[in-house]
Amino acid sequence: MSFYPICEELSRAPLDERFDAVTGEDVRRALGKSSCSPEDFLTLMSPAAKPFLEEMARQASEITLRQFGRTIQMFTPLYLSNYCTNHCVYCGFNCKNQINRSQLSLEQVEVEGKAIAATGMKQLLILTGDARAKASPEYLEDCVKVLRRHFPSVSIEIYAMDQDEYDRLVKVGVDGMTMFQETYDEELYATLHPRGPKRDFRNRLDAPERGCRAGMRVVNIGALLGLGDWRRDAFITAMHASYLMRKYPETDIAVSLPRMRPHVGEYQPATIVSDSDMVQFLMALRIFMPRLGVTISTREAPEFRENIMPLGVTRMSAGVSTAVGGYSDEAETSGQFDIADERSVDEVCSMIKAHGFQPVFKDWEPIIPVEGAA
Amino acid sequence: MSEDSLEIGGLKLASRLFTGTGKYADDAVIPAVCEASGSEVITVALRRVDLESTTGNVMDCIPKHMRLLPNTSGARNADEAVRIARLAKAMGCGDWIKIEVISDNRYLLPDGYETAKATEILAKEGFTVLPYVNADLYIARSLVDAGAAAVMPLGAPIGTNRGLKTKEMVRILIEEIDLPIVVDAGIGRPSEACEAMEMGADAVLVNTAIATASDPVMMARAFGRAVKAGREAYLSGPGARRTQASASSPLTGFLAEG
Ligand code: SF4
Numbered sequence: 001m002s003f004y005p006i007c008e009e010l011s012r013a014p015l016d017e018r019f020d021a022v023t024g025e026d027v028r029r030a031l032g033k034s035s036c037s038p039e040d041f042l043t044l045m046s047p048a049a050k051p052f053l054e055e056m057a058r059q060a061s062e063i064t065l066r067q068f069g070r071t072i073q074m075f076t077p078l079y080l081s082n083y084c085t086n087h088c089v090y091c092g093f094n095c096k097n098q099i100n101r102s103q104l105s106l107e108q109v110e111v112e113g114k115a116i117a118a119t120g121m122k123q124l125l126i127l128t129g130d131a132r133a134k135a136s137p138e139y140l141e142d143c144v145k146v147l148r149r150h151f152p153s154v155s156i157e158i159y160a161m162d163q164d165e166y167d168r169l170v171k172v173g174v175d176g177m178t179m180f181q182e183t184y185d186e187e188l189y190a191t192l193h194p195r196g197p198k199r200d201f202r203n204r205l206d207a208p209e210r211g212c213r214a215g216m217r218v219v220n221i222g223a224l225l226g227l228g229d230w231r232r233d234a235f236i237t238a239m240h241a242s243y244l245m246r247k248y249p250e251t252d253i254a255v256s257l258p259r260m261r262p263h264v265g266e267y268q269p270a271t272i273v274s275d276s277d278m279v280q281f282l283m284a285l286r287i288f289m290p291r292l293g294v295t296i297s298t299r300e301a302p303e304f305r306e307n308i309m310p311l312g313v314t315r316m317s318a319g320v321s322t323a324v325g326g327y328s329d330e331a332e333t334s335g336q337f338d339i340a341d342e343r344s345v346d347e348v349c350s351m352i353k354a355h356g357f358q359p360v361f362k363d364w365e366p367i368i369p370v371e372g373a374a
Numbered sequence: 375m376s377e378d379s380l381e382i383g384g385l386k387l388a389s390r391l392f393t394g395t396g397k398y399a400d401d402a403v404i405p406a407v408c409e410a411s412g413s414e415v416i417t418v419a420l421r422r423v424d425l426e427s428t429t430g431n432v433m434d435c436i437p438k439h440m441r442l443l444p445n446t447s448g449a450r451n452a453d454e455a456v457r458i459a460r461l462a463k464a465m466g467c468g469d470w471i472k473i474e475v476i477s478d479n480r481y482l483l484p485d486g487y488e489t490a491k492a493t494e495i496l497a498k499e500g501f502t503v504l505p506y507v508n509a510d511l512y513i514a515r516s517l518v519d520a521g522a523a524a525v526m527p528l529g530a531p532i533g534t535n536r537g538l539k540t541k542e543m544v545r546i547l548i549e550e551i552d553l554p555i556v557v558d559a560g561i562g563r564p565s566e567a568c569e570a571m572e573m574g575a576d577a578v579l580v581n582t583a584i585a586t587a588s589d590p591v592m593m594a595r596a597f598g599r600a601v602k603a604g605r606e607a608y609l610s611g612p613g614a615r616r617t618q619a620s621a622s623s624p625l626t627g628f629l630a631e632g
Binding site for chain 2: 065066067068069070071120122152217245246249250251252253290291353356357358360361362363364365367
C-alpha cells in the first residue's frame with residue numbers, strides 16, 4: 001500500500017465545493033465532539049469556521065497542554081551542502097541560480113557541529129540539496145557519525161532515498177526525517193519541478209513511509225503553503241499524516257507548516273496564506289490529531305511565532321542559518337531562503353520562557369551505541 | 375493513627391503520592407511541588423535527562439531526599455526499555471526503574487507483553503521494577519511472576535485527565551494482586567486520586583494534572599491532601615453502601631418475635 005491512491009482520489013474529489021458547503025452549524029457540531037473525524041477536520045478547515053477561531057484556539061491549546069505540557073522542543077538546522085540538480089522554480093538552491101555552491105568536508109562538519117553544540121542545542125537537523133553525486137548516502141553516513149558525537153538526536157531533510165538507504169542511516173543513528181511534498185497537486189507539482197530527480201512525484205510521496213519502515217522515530221511531512229491552493233494542500237497533508245499515524249503507530253508523526261518566503265529566485269507564490277489561515281490550519285490539525293508533532297520554523301516572524309506557540313506548536317527551530325558553513329563564520333554562500341526570525345538560541349529561549357513555556361533541548365537518549373559519542 | 379507506610383523494594387514510604395517532572399513550564403518549580411505534595415518518589419524520563427547540559431538540567435531541580443524513579447519513556451520494545459534502564463543506572467540514577475513500553479504513539483497505551491519481558495530481565499539484574507501497564511489481571515499476574523516490585527495500572531490514557539476510567543479493573547487488581555498497586559496516568563483531579571485511594575490503591579502517580587495546573591504548587595498540595603484523605607477513608611473501613619433506604623419496619627420483623 002501507499003498513500004498515492006488516496007492522494008489521487010482526494011485530488012479528484014470536489015474538495016473546494018465541500019469546503020464551501022460547510023455551515024456554521026456544522027462547525028459548531030464538529031467542535032462539540034469528543035473526537036474529530038476527517039470530515040470534521042474538513043469542516044474546521046472551511047471558510048465557515050473562521051468566526052469560530054477563538055473557540056478552536058481554546059480547544060487546541062487545552063489539548064496541547066494535556067498532551068505535551070508547557071514544553072517546546074528545540075532544534076536547529078545545519079546545511080551540509082547546497083549543490084542541487086533540481087529545477088524547483090520556487091527555491092534559491094535551484095541549479096540554474098547563480099549562487100556559490102559548497103559542501104562541508106568532514107572536518108568542517110565537526111567545526112560547525114561544535115559551534116552549534118556550544119549554543120546548547122542537542123537536536124540537529126541536517127540538510128542538503130538534491131545532488132546524490134555530491135552529498136552521497138555514504139557522505140551523509142559519515143557526517144552523521146561525526147555529528148552524533150555532539151548531538152543525541154540527528155535528523156535529516158534531504159532528497160528522497162531508497163528503503164535500504166534509510167535503513168543504513170537509522171543504523172548509524174539518524175532518528176528523524178523531514179520530507180516536504182511541496183504540493184499534493186500532481187499536475188502543479190510537474191510544472192513546479194520541470195527537471196531533475198525530484199520530478200518523480202510518487203517517489204517523494206512514498207518516502208516518509210519508507211522512513212517509518214526504516215524505524216525513524218520522528219517523520220515530519222508538510223506542504224509548502226502558497227505553491228498551490230493552500231486549503232486543499234493543507235487538507236491532504238493532514239490526511240497523509242493521519243494515514244502514516246494509523247499505519248505506523250510506533251513512529252511519531254509531525255507536520256510542518258512552512259509558508260513561502262522571499263529567496264534568490266523570482267518565483268511568486270500562487271496564493272497568499274494569511275496569518276489567520278495558518279492559525280486555522282494549525283488549530284484544526286491539533287483538534288484532529290491530539291498527538292501530532294507540529295513544527296514552526298524561523299520562516300515565520302518572531303511575533304507570529306510567539307503568538308501561535310500555545311495553540312498547538314510542539315517544535316521550534318532557533319539560531320538558524322540556512323547557508324552552508326553558516327555557523328562558524330566561514331559562510332560565503334547564500335541561504336536557501338530568507339529567515340524571518342534571526343534571534344539567537346538564547347533570545348528564542350527567553351521568549352519561550354517569558355510565555356510560560358519550557359524550551360526542551362534533549363528529548364531522546366540514544367540507545368544505539370555510537371563510536372566516540374559523548 | 376499508627377504507622378501506615380507503603381513498602382516498595384525494601385523502602386518504606388510515608389507518602390503515597392508519586393509525582394513527575396514532565397510538562398512543567400519551568401523545572402525550577404519542582405522543589406516547591408515536591409514539598410507541597412509531601413511526595414517522596416519522583417519519576418523522570420531518562421530521555422530528557424542531560425547531564426552535560428549548559429542550559430540547566432532537570433536533575434538539579436529534584437530535592438536530594440526524593441527517591442528517583444527514572445522511566446523508560448520512548449522505549450518501543452522490551453530491548454529498548456532494558457537498555458534505557460541500564461543507562462539510567464550507569465548514569466547514577468539508582469536501581470529503581472519505571473518500565474514504560476509504548477509502541478502506539480496515537481494513544482500512548484502501554485504494551486503489556488513487552489513490559490513483562492523487560493520486567494523479568496531487569497528484576498533478575500537487581501532492579502526494583504515498577505511497570506506501567508493497562509489495568510489487566512493477566513498482565514498483572516505475569517508481572518508478579520516476572521519479579522515486579524509494584525504494578526502501575528493506568529486510570530485513563532496519558533494526557534487525557536479523564537480520571538479513573540478503569541476503576542472496575544483496578545479494583546480487581548487491588549483484590550487479586552499481592553503487590554502494591556500504584557494508579558498511574560489519567561488522574562486529572564484530586565478527587566479522583568482520593569477515590570483511587572479510598573478503594574484501596576496503595577499509591578497514585580500524578581504528573582500532568584499538577585504540571586499543567588495554573589498553580590502547580592497549590593495543586594500539588596491539594597493532591598497530597600486528597601491522597602491522605604482517601605487512604606484514611608480506606609483504612610477506616612467505610613460503612614457498606616446501600617442502594618435502597620433500610621425499611622423502617624422490616625419485612626421479616628415478625629421472625630424475631632417470641
Ligand atoms: S527545493 Fe530542494 S531540490 Fe529543489 S532546488 Fe531547492 S534544494 Fe534543490
